[in-house]
Amino acid sequence: MRKERAAPVTDLPVLLPVRSPCVPVLSLRAWHGLVLAAAVLMFAPAAGAQAGSEELSIIGVIIKWMPLLLTGFGFNLLISVLAMALGTIVGLGLGLLQLSEFRWLSRCAWALTQFFRNAPWLVLLFFAMYLIPYEFRIGEVTIPFPDWVKAVIGFALPVMANVAEIVRGAVQSISSGQWEAADSLAFTRRQTLWMIILPQCVKRMLPPWMNLYSLVTMATVLASVVGINEMLTLTAQVHNAEGGRTDLLAPLYAFALLCFFIYCYPINLWTVRLERRFNVKS
């Protein structure tokens, strides 16, 4: 028993000791966002001067289309939240199945996890878009499956696999002494897992899980490839509607970048802070 549980095996960087502070790390800082914002604004007046009188300035274009673009961004967020929720629920189950006492069950769960963890997200998205029918019939009832629902499922697949891996890694990182103590107090395996091991894992799982969420959010723009009206798709449409002006290209996409940055940066900041705090305590 001791032997099996001795070595915590995980390749998740977040479960490893925090990087030493003297090593310079490439990470986003607040000033990166400011540079981005400055870039958008800098392009604006210069391009506006060149533009003819009937054309809106770049700032004008962005303001005009902002409600639409932000709706698109909202759609990205909706997809990311739903995919994360679905993926987390299924992933928790899959992670726990990997820890099952039944060999074949844990093997299957492991294989499934590895398969979805090592597939490109875009391929999984295509997979979901083209293999899931647009509606399901159960007797009389027809359940429609619009494209955006399929996209949610497409993104939930890699989330599921990564969450499963996070769960497995966290459980295996708990010292074998906890299992032994629980065993010696006659807790069943299930009780031990739910009352003793998993509560301790929550802390350890939170930072990698939040990290995963910001990756998912950024990945949702892949849905533009399959024609979902998310921010990137709308940005291209806005650019078209404005006559394909080349001077608009950079500012429009910079605006998209800025939206994602403003959303994801605080999440990353918070993740790093949590990681530090948990590391100091344990």
Add this chain to the structure above:
Amino acid sequence: MAAWTPDQPMVRLRDVHKSFGQSEVLKGISFEVMKGEVICIIGPSGSGKSTLIRSINALVPINSGSITVEGQEVNDPAVDKLALRRKVGMVFQQYNLFPHRTALQNIMMAPIHVLKQDRSEVEARARALIRKVRLEGKEDTYPGELSGGQQQRVAIARSLAMRPDLMLFDEVTAALDPETVKEVLVTIRELAREGMTCILVTHEMGFAREIANRIYFTDQGVIVEHGSPQEILDHPREARTKAFLEQVL
């Protein structure tokens, strides 16, 4: 099988063998412990003491031989582990308290969830145990905020909450600061005086001399010799025992 009575050995090991892969860690261990006895197991590290003590409550399955606790055969795939483990308490070198629960909750968890006993009754008992191990005021403290010695006393109380008939201690003071070793030994001494049957693996020779009815010296998976503390510590017969004692004393 006839029911166990207190005039029979509470714990009986017969020719216990255990291997991890190719290496044989226990090579035919036999001994008996009567109710109320305190026995100490000493020996160099790696000699199989932990494996031996863990095999008694089936934390480590053995390969052959027989272990009975109050007449119940432990080396049996169908052993009723719940029945066994409520009879046998175990305390570890690394305390192994549950860090997400307070001291009191650590003590209450198993009686409530494993033995399904009434919460208020369990709580009263847990508070009494906290007093017994002299940790009044620490009920709502998390293990991380307790010293090693305090944690170890909570761990002892946690085991006692199951009302075991036998306590196993595996080098429970080995990880402690010298100042806190004493408070843990005081707790164990009290238990022994109250008549608790105890099997201790220890490096505290002075303590072993004081509380043990018998001392077993193990080396390389066998019991080299055993006897009263005076026999083993003062007049060892075997060269290996002498060499070991010279090193630790």
